[in-house]
Amino acid sequence: MFPTPIAKSSASAQTAYKLFLPIALFIWLLPLLAILMTSIRPASDINSGNVFGWPSDFQAWTNYSAVFIQSKAGLFLWNSFRITVPTVIISVSLACLAGYALAIYRFKAAIPLFFLFVAGNFVPFQILMVPVRNLSVQTGLYDTVTGLVLFHAAFQTGFCTLFMRNFIRALPFELIESARIEGVGEFKIFWHLVLPLVRPALAALAVLIFTFVWNDFFWATVLTKTDASLPITAGVRALNGQFVSQWHLVSAASLLAAVPPVLMFFLMQKHFIAGLTLGATKG
């Protein structure tokens, strides 16, 4: 273990460490705490210059309900769910199939195809922007939730395939071989043997993709224009324009946008980190 465990150092060093820990955390999360406090203080506080002090009154309910009443935040949040959930399902399913193919079968194209998925996952969004937008306009998918879902699902399939392929490759290959010798069909092997084994990977991918897609801003800006399909990230920006200098409302709306991924992270923490750090421990 590195650095030396604090338990081995002097009592005063241990106390100092335990004292400094919350202070460091407080400084690190100061930006978040600040908007949390702002989101529950009355507008008069901000106008009178009490921006970072203790709120003169707690108005969480007033502020948060004001966001929903005065803006379409509710609709934007709903749109975000309608975009994110189907994307997760489609991209993870497609990647399971593709990852299985790339991990189990030995064929010449396996490595180049694998690298195609990996490389595609890294390209800058802007090189896709004009053609994807045109395609959406031509197929009538521009400014629809479906259009965003299809694009996100296709793009995230790259990352998911990278992930699934590496995960399936780490499974004991003998299992699949012996099933083949028993005469089990290829799809049945995938469905009954491999799929149950990759459940942890499915969970990890699902939370990761949920967060990535929920937090997307670029494609929401490029592929939508009306409120009917605007997700909350783009919505928050619109609200920022609407609630000019009403920082308590902007803060409340921002926090609302952050709640689902944060919840997701907390509930599925183990899977989330396992997904993010895939490969960080290998080698």
Add this chain to the structure above:
Amino acid sequence: MSDVTSTNMPSASGTVDRRSWYAKNKLRVAPWLFLAPALIFFVIYVVLPIFQSLWISFFEWDGLGEAKWVGVGNYIELMDDDRFYTSLYNNVLWLVLYMLAVPAGLFIALFLNQTVTGMRIYKSLFFFPFVISQVVVGLIFTWFYNPNFGIVGKIWQFFGAAPPSILGDENLVTYGIIFAGLWPQIAYCMILYLTGLNNVSPDQVEAGRLDNAKGWKMLWYVVLPQLKPATFIAIVVTVIGALRSFDMIAIMTQGGPYGTSNVLSYYMFETALSEYGFRMGYGSAIAAVLFFIMLFFISYFLWNMYQEEKVGR
């Protein structure tokens, strides 16, 4: 591992194989059936658009009317475009300064790599900034930087100085945005290193201690070599993050003041899809430049992965 073709061999007795064509070739066909949905989808939305964009970059096109072939005209125009150079310069700045996230993340990970009551909670709270949308991070920092009621203003007033308008100052603005962007990126690198540290071999650290390695020496010679995979991934995600920076700029400054905080990704968007006119061809040329910069890094990453693949099965 057996050779897959073995199942395709005619039976040893020499009788005619009466199995169906699929049964005989299933190990050659099956992977393509499994791959088809993902591959078709990926080709339509990711692979083809890259080539279409490169093609469009040779045209002058407003997105609606007739596209006019201009050859390398857009690229020649780029070479005389001051805004392009500003964006390119800022991209380099992003790349270099964003790299600070890697050592900073390592530093925090080392700080948190202890077993004290409640450590798990601390670690996950430290990771928080990464989970939040960059739009929200951008808004928070825009407000922090506000000279009248932001925290920066308060600090400067405390020292009796006139607060700078960070996002309004041509010389400070990019640094201000990068600083905001570092916050979630450091959290990301931190979590990579925390996982890496979990897998550092205690034996080697112990052996290092016996050899009197301490502090920096231990970190440099014993621990860091073992953290190499974590460092590699941290660098990959940081490079990509730096070159993809878009959200923060769109939220905080929209490239302003006077385009001084622009980066290629935002400049491309602005050119192709905003009030500056719908110059799809010119925008695609900018995107192509960004793409080739990225391609340089992607090739390096893939080459690295390929080396590992060869070592594997």
